[in-house]
Amino acid sequence: MDAVHGGTFMLILNRHKNESIMIGDDIKLTIIRLGESQVKIGIDAPPDVPVHRQEIYDAIKAAENATS
Secondary structure, eight states, X not given: OEEEXXXXXXXXXXXXXXXXXXXXXXXXXXXXXXOSSOEEEXXXXXXXXXXXXXXXXXXXXXXXXXXX
16 A cells, blocks of 8 residues: 655555565565554665665754755
């Protein structure tokens, strides 16, 4: 099912523990643990693909914009 999110479409998928989602041929997301209010996700990606939590990504972008 798709949902509109910030002017773009977001693909929404249901997964169970130990099930995975592939992004392209190189990135694999695996549901490691499900809790009441938290999900633990394992990310297998090539070393040249940066992977950050959203708040870290936002801080990196803000720092880049502040220096340019």
